[in-house]
Amino acid sequence: MTEKPMRVIKGLKIDPVIFTQKFVPGCNIHNCSGECCYYGVYAESTEFEVIMGMKERIIQSMDDSQTKDYTQWFEEPNEDPDFKSGIAVGTEVYNGKCVFLDKQGFCTLQKIAYENGENKWKYKPLYCILFPLVISDGVFSIDDGHLDRMHFCNRGENQTSTVFEECKEEITHVFGLDGFKELEEYREEYLNKLNKVKNLIKESIES
Template structure:
């Protein structure tokens, strides 16, 4: 598929938009009852500010953890590392415990999201951005598909289950990272992208 240079370099809210998000096949939506939160098995990188927010809620988090999780908060995170894709410039990875992210319970639910819902907060209040976004990812300033991580999935990566696209399945996530106005701009860009693609195919 030919993508013109000016189309490929579309920027919204400071992020380069990879048109792959419009065409990459994906499942209809997240359903941990089917996959048990498999995408969370490997842990995630958080921004330092997200790490600090999570640690400020450690007592509340511990109360909602089950016996498959470690309640020793000193074992929750890896050492800090520099990463320009994070607002603070510092990334802090979550540890893996019992073969899954320390914050994933045995039913496949994220404890960070669970406590937010239980306390009447926005469900993503404590959840790291990269957890929210999957299968989307921000890499070197580009909003794209995390195909490397997606390739490890046993449910989301099966063609028989991919009845939608990343764009269609992740509209709320895209609104979260781009904002409402940014999402409207993305919808317009998507329309232009497919119109251009159709013109290119007719000219071929």
């Protein structure tokens, strides 16, 4: 079967599922204790270097549920073409959660940025910022395998919005304002086509 062509924006193929996938409104760790961070994340080699370069500051901000032995923070590097450097370094899981997640469900890297008055995502790996979105094989899509493991965010009764609506800030972080505008235009075009198909099917059933 021929693969359906995808729109390309800012060098990434766009999976239109991002426009229709249901998701929870807002992010509230009181509902889940940061469950999306339990499994660790892959970081770009440059992100790894930034984190290791501030290890003393990170250690100061960690609580007793986290390991302060920085040699236990990351897995061995792996080749991965989805990363600019071609290298991905996974964070380790410690006490059933990412090494950088504290016992209250807060990311230590993000806490430090807040405390320094910096952008909240300054030290966070991109793939951590993006959840439930992901870049895989050059396609910007939904990390459905990871989302399926969530006990709150994956429950239908909690999903009253869509990923695109709820992750505008994250999407803009990747594509910029101009890229986000292109995505909005693509979304409108895609949903209009989807509605036309639904109406045609409905008419054929009723006739």
